[in-house]
Each structure stands twice: as structure tokens, then as C-alpha cells.
Amino acid sequence: MIGYLDLLLRLTIWFLLTADLSPANIFIGVAVAFLLPRSSTKRAVLKDWLHVLWEILQAIPIAYLEALEMIFRPHPQEVQTREQVKPNRTLGLIFLDIFLITFTPKTIVLKYQEDGWYKVHWVRRQRRGNGRVQERGGPETP
Amino acid sequence: MMNAILITMILALLLPIYEAWQDDNIWQKMLAFASIATKTSILILVVAVLRDDWTIGVVGVLILSVGNAALMLLAHVLRRLNEL
Amino acid sequence: MIDALSYGLMGLGVVFWFWGTWPLLGHRSVLYKLHSLSVSDTLGSMAVIVGLLLKIPKEWPLLVLALISLAIWNTVLGYVLAYCSTEGGGND
DSSP: OOHHHHHHHHHHHHHHHOOOHHHHHHHHHHHHHHHOOOOSSSOOOOHHHHHHHHHHHHHHHHHHHHHHHHHSSSOOOEEEEEEOSSSOOOOHHHHHHHHHHSSSTEEEEEEEETEEEEEEEESSSSSSSSSSSEOOOSOOOO | HHHHHHHHHHHHHHHHHHHHOOOOOOOHHHHHHHHHHHHHHHHHHHHHHHTTTTHHHHHHHHHHHHHSSSHHHHHHHHHHHHHO | OOHHHHHHHHHHHHHHHHHHGGGGSSOOOOOHHHHHHHHIIIIIHHHHHHHHHHHGGGGGHHHHHHHHHHHHHHHHHHHHHHHHHTTTTTTO
């Protein structure tokens, strides 16, 4: 009926923004969360979302490690690859995938193509693979 | 200590400002602007803590949470202009 | 202890800022600069905010909101800039 994940997200933002747990404020938050318009696209599956949340938490230390690696060893090489989107992703999950890839400093998504591929831009240390477009099927491995 | 951090941060802010002034390529300028936007809002938060005045901090948090929507729109407009 | 950690994080953030902003002055491609900017402006700034968070823990809700929105907006802006700057050339 109502996307409860959607509501939860709105309420989290509301409580973080107002930092006030008085009954009146809780009431306003719940009312606003219900009144705001909702999209009617495909429903997200809770399990997928929990998985993505876990991946985001993992991505933070990975991002810092990559940053340190880039600082101590220069990565002068630029490479473009194509990565396949995992099957059965809703739009929200695709957005989160793009977010995860772009969040880590060594990779940036250039383009999401409708036929199920991402164009990903990398910085690398090695001299080989000079700037050409590579095709790879599986999930990303550096 | 906070003063020293603040001053180094302002020095770091000068780099993208200089880049925005000296580079004529529009995308390089956009990059510099994006960098300036983030750095100034973080600076606002640091100043808020330094002066122990959280009303300034609230402004910084608001700027951060509204985000650089304008820069994104501008980027799309520029892309369209380039396509013409 | 907490104080030292907080200053350490802010220092790390400032180091990231300088390291990532410096390449902006060079003559590399927009995408290459974008990679180093994501080190400095996203990760460096996140470190600074966590440092501030340790200094004034009582304002945690707003600072956590700042942290989350900083990470999301900066990453999305990086994607939008990468997409727009490569598409505009008409080489696709």
C-alpha cells in the first residue's frame, strides 16, 4: 500500500534535521511524511535494500583505503571499461550502484546505458591498457 | 589549533578559486566551482565550531543538505548547449 | 584522547584537501581531476565533519545529516559532471 521504506527515509531526515523528539514534532513529521507525494514505480525489496546499506557501510573504509593508495602511489593511467548491471535491479538500486561505484575515488560512472551497461572510468597505476575501452562481463574487479 | 586549521583550509580554498579564474575551459571551471562550493560549506561548519555559535552551523548544514543542485542543472544546460 | 582524535581527523581532512585540489591546477583531463577531487572534497570533507562531530557531540543529528548529504550530493555531482562533460563533445 504505502512504501514504508519511503516513509522511514523521510522520517529519518526529518528527525535528523529537527533533532527534536517531542510528541508535537513527531506528529508533524509523520503527517508531512504521509502528505508528500509518492512515486508509484516498482516496489523495492527490503532484502535488496539491506544488502545495499551494508555495501555502503563497507564502501566507506574501502574508499579511504583507495584514497591513501592514490596518495602514496601515483595513478597516472586513465582507463575506460564497461560493466554489466546486475539483473533485476529497480531504478533506486541502480542509482545506489552508481553511487557506490562513483563514491570510491578510483572509479567514476560516466554513463548508464539503457541496455544494461555502465561506462566506468578508472585511474590505474600500470602502463598497460592505455586508454582503450575494455569489455568485461562480470562484476567489477580491479 | 582551530585557528591554524581554519587558515590552512582557507589556503586550500584559494587553489580552486585561482583555477576558476585562470582556466578557460568551461568544464574545468565547473570542477573548480564544485570544489569551491563544498569547501566553503565545510568552512562554515568549522567557523561555527570555532566561534561556538551553532546558528552559523545550522546554515552550513542547510547549504550542505540542499546540495549543489544548481551546479548540476548548469552542467545539464551546458551539455545541451554543446549539442546544438 | 578524543580531542587528539578529532584534531587528527581534521588534519587528515585538510591533507586530503590539499592533495586532491592540487591537481586541479595541472593540465589533466576533467575526469582525472574528478578522481582526485572525490578524494579531497568527499572523503576529506567527511573526515573534517567527523572531527567536528567528536568536538561537539551534542549537535550530532545535524552533523550526521550534513555528513550523509555531503557524501550523496558530492558523489552525484561527480557523476553528473562526468556524464555531461563527456556527452557534450558528441563523441558517442
